[in-house]
Amino acid sequence: MVELVAKAKMPIRCTATQAFDAFVQPDRITSFWLKSASAPLGPGAQVEWQFMVAGASECVNVTAFERPRHIAFTWTGSGLFVDISLVEQQGGMTVVGVEVRGFDGDDAMDQIVNATEGFSIVLCDLKVFLESGRPANLVRDKAALIERTRDA
Structure with missing residues (x-):
């Protein structure tokens, strides 16, 4: 059986350390992605994330933490495994890549499409930030759209 993987990648004009810290530090990640984070990410950390969509949250269990190149974690509620790579390029550019694994069920393809779309939006917002x-x-705008659609 083929493993289903959602992928997104974005070049960002910054150092790998700047991009890494944006995912790790609560005051940074809440600037572009989350509503709140209970603590910074770190080796073996368990952190509660509140997303911008009302009621959406996940417990993040950090499984890999290699500053400034790699962060991996599981979302304990969904069981999904998220792997973030940061590769610094010449000319002040870092390529940030995200892969998500662990999709299953009859709606696995919908889950993959949603994860790919979601992480593409996150990486675009990170780039601008x-x-x-x-x-x-x-x-924030996508979260508002999801809430309006859910309420309709």
């Missing part, structure tokens, strides 16, 4: 100093509010 790190390159301009402020988020584009793409994640």
Whole structure:
């Protein structure tokens, strides 16, 4: 059986350390992706994340932490495994890649599409945030759309 993997990748004009810290530090990750994070990510950390969609949360269990190149974690509620790689390129560019695994069930393909779309939006917002100093509010706007659709 073929493993189902959602993937997203984005070049960002920043150092790998800057991109890494944006995912690790609560004051940074809440600038572009999350509503709140209970603590910084670190080796073996368990952190509660509240997403911008009302009621959406996950407990993050960090499984790999190699500053500034790699962060991996499981979302304990969904069982999904998220792997974030950061590869610094010449010219002040870092390629941030995300792969998500662990999809199953009859709606696995829908889950993959949603994860790919979601992480693409997160990486676009991260790019704008790190390159301009402020988020584009793409994640916030998508969360509002999800809430409106859910309420309809």
